Amino acid sequence: MKQHLWINGQHIEAENYQDLQSPYSKELLAEVAIAGQDQVKAAVDAASEAIGKMNDLPAHKRAEILLRTANLLSERKEEAAAIIAKEAAKPIKTARAEVDRTVMTYTFAAEEARRLNGETISMDAAPGGENRTAYTVREPIGVIGAITPFNFPMNLVAHKLGPAFAAGNTVVLKPATQTPLSSYFIGQLFHEAGLPEGALNIVTGKGSEIGKYFTSDERIKALTFTGSPDVGKTLKKQAGMRKTLLELGSNSAVIVGDDVDVSKVAPRCVTGAFAYAGQVCISVQRIYVHENVFDEFVQKAVEETKKLKFGNPLDEETDVSSLISGDDVDRAISWIKEAAETGAAIACGGKSEDNQIVLPTILLNVSSDVNLSCQEAFAPIVIINSFKDFDEAIEEVNNSRYGLQAGVFTNQVDLAFQAAKALHVGGVMINDIPTFRVDHMPYGGVKDSGFGREGIKYAIEELTELKLISFNHTKL
Template sequence: MIKKWYINGEWREGTEYASLRAPYTGQVIAEIPQATKTDVEEAIQAAKRATGAMKELPAHKRATILGELIAQLKERHEELARTIALEAGKPLQAARGEVDRTIATYQFAQEEAKRIHGETIPLDAAIGGEGRVAYTTRQPIGVVAAITPFNFPANLVAHKVGPAIAAGNTIVLKPASQTPLSALLLAEMLDTTELPKGAFNVITGKGSVVGEELVKHPDVAGITFTGSPEVGIDLKQKAGLKRVTLELGANSAVIVDNTNITKEMVQRIVWGSYVNNGQVCVSVQRIYVHNDIYDIFKKMFTEEARKLVVGDALDEKTDISALISTSDVKRIDRWVQTAVSGGANIVLGGNMRNERIYEPTILENVNVEMEVSWQEIFGPVVVLHRFHDFKDAISHVNTSKYGLQAGVFTNNLTHAMEAAKHLEVGGVMINDVPTFRLDHMPYGGIKESGFGREGIKYAIEEMTELKLITFKW
């Protein structure tokens, strides 16, 4: 199946193509066009020409366009879910959940399109401000370049496209090389709406070509990127004065205080550790458990993790399927084996099922300097640690170079408040896992986990310019 990209409301052929393979089977599922700098330039200029039309669209019209998209997403729900499962190796049930969230994200964008407003400013609060009135407005910044990852190929696209349309911007979308099909499906849907031609463009190809051109191009006003810290930091350095929002990596932690362990709690932490094969920015990677309950927690956690079903992403019963690439499987196995060589114990798993699947794994007695502890695993591997003092647990969490989200399970209100105040992360989830995210929450991290915030209302603020107007009577 030969695919085309979408520029200026038209489907265009490429001159070069790359084979797209399903992570689980390795079979070729599509031929994807590979953009040149000339192709990227064409997409950017199409978006630039459409900025005037988008800026003039009233809020109710932008909301209507998003509503038309939402109706199609509901109608093509199963098609999109199966596309995600096929191209990303995401278990089908998780893919269906992603489509549900994608719809919710566009619904939030539809609502927020009608709520973009400023404020009045009492100028007479300052000497010389008498007889004046002032107010602010928010205006679209122009062309937004959206660069998205493979792990949530529909919903993380929605977190960029939704607020961009809501704010009246135009978009050039560069989806992850492994997951372009769901982005092209989105283009099919938007093509049938009343969105001005050129306002939404999808260009596929190598990051070194497409991404570089988008980041450096003078006609791109803003960049919204989700991906690795290395690429994100490099992008920010090259972007100059462009608006930049970065959602980067993590090795998120959970603290389990000396509290009553319930089956529901353990199941929740298992879900947060292994959902989407552990390929989630806020997936649980480190678990710090109070020494008094460590053994019983480890037993219950291991029993629940052992129940996870490994298999084909398109099988209804599958919990764990193929990772996005065979190189990631090898990398994870190398990190695990290095940890074991350094004295770590394998509680569960620790093996490659095959070259594409890594078994759900639990490690303990891991030195904090080992890669499985301080790097982002981005796979189905969890590390257990003991702690005696709650403040020490917070300190251990904070040693990470990342700071996206963290979770704390405790019945101690003082400990909950200490965690909320002292954990060095963008979001603290009390009595839940860091994997918890609703799509209207402000979402983003500190340190090497990112810059700026997503969540529709907050993304719109990143994608608009604040303008001040004053009147003198």
């Protein structure tokens, strides 16, 4: 099939198309349109012209459209999950969970659309403010350029579209090259739900070219991007005065104290490390375990890892399937070899199989200066090191260019509060893995993990302008 662009409520043909294959089976899924500059401009034209239509929609109408979209997606859950499983090689049971989360994300957006409130300002709190009443309102910022990654092709798109539409904005969406079908599917659902034509436009093609257009067209008032730090930094430099919301990389860490039940903590960490083959921004990549329970923790973690089943993402039993590309497989294996050559022990995994599958890998006693310690693996690889002092563990977690989320397992309240204060990250999960996320919580990082926060309420704040209105009561 040919997948055309989606502009101004219509499928628009492009001059060129490229083949989209399943990462696992290499099956041809579609021929996907490559947008030229004229098509990207047409998408921005449509989004700009639709601002008036969105502004005319009262909050309850925007909420109804978002809720109808959530309901339509829920009704077509299996179809949506199959699209994700095929184009992203995400195990079908994990794909279903993503669809469920996406439904919830749009539901939260519908609720937030109804409570987009300002506040009353006590003007007479300052001398000269007497006889005045003032309040704030939040207004839509306008056209938003959104760029999304491959790993959550429906839910991370929802984290762009949901807040944007709840606030009354319009969007030009550029989905990941490997996973565009999920976005086009959602675009059709929004159309069926009654979203005004032009409010959502979807363009596929080369990310660098579309991103450059986004930063050159002054009608685009905000950029929201989830992806690599290097691309995010480039967009930020090019964005100028535009609002920019960046959700970038991580190499999330966990601290495991010696006072916890290792038989409960180790399986949780394995889940955080290997869900969707580690291709999650907040995958567990580094685990620091107290030396008193290190051997027991490693044993339990290896046991749990060996229970995982890998293979076809459409198989109901599959836990781990293909990485998104062959280049990612090569990089992952080279980083494992680098760590082993510098003294790390491979406790399990460490190699790849057919269909771009990297076996879930645990490495022990990994040097702090190799790629697996310093960079984002985005593969089913986790390192486990020991520590003696809690301060040492905190220092190791903070010894990173990233700071998205971290996890701490301890039953000692003083240590939990110490970690919550000392860890330089956007979110600290006490007695849980950093991979934990629910879709209404504030989510974002520090350092090279980006800035700004997602989570519907918080993203709406990023994608609106605050206006102050003040009335002077003096009769003129």
